[in-house]
Amino acid sequence: SYVLTQPPSVSVAPGKTARITCGGNNIGSRSVHWYQQKPGQAPVLVVNDDSDRPSGIPERFSGFTSRNSATLTISRVEAGDEADYYCQVWDSLVVFGGGTKLTVL
């Protein structure tokens, strides 16, 4: 079965740029979607189809997918961005990455 690999944690200082990676075999051939989940809340879609941003999501959130890795980039990080982030693709069925906890120092 298809596996998506995310780092368990990423730390960043406020105002800096956070990059969260999602690795998968030939992931570039798939559409990658990203979700943000804050403590006690349901996930929220922040990037779909590799790099599209849903309405209401700040421009600070962007996505890029290369051949074997997808990256969610959060620019000018704020304290409110502290959350778990999950990547997702379709194989024969839905696959989620294990999640990355973003800590704002």
Place this chain on the structure above:
Amino acid sequence: EVQLVESGGVVVQRGGSLRLSCAASGFTFDDFSMHWVRQVPGKGLEWVSFITCDSGRRDYADSVKGRFTISRDNSEDSLNLQMNSLTPEDTAFYYCVKGDSCGYYNYFESWGQGTLVTVSP
């Protein structure tokens, strides 16, 4: 505004059955596929099942195949998950999730707040 409200989560004994429901509003329900995604408290997301807008295709994660059945009632704007032969490993928050289109290969546009299912040993 899209609203997805899950119900039915309770404490149940191992081997028991449970039916989760999701009431949808704020969009044309029969234009979109729907999914169930679960999350063990403190752990990651696990996709459970989906159903296309016309119920023409349903699929399940291997972990629940043969035990869970997804269904929808487009006349009532509701989504259901019948869960049988429950084990403690099924203990999780269960989220009702709206896909972005009628078919598959969805991304998940909107999520409910979740309902907690607890299976006692």
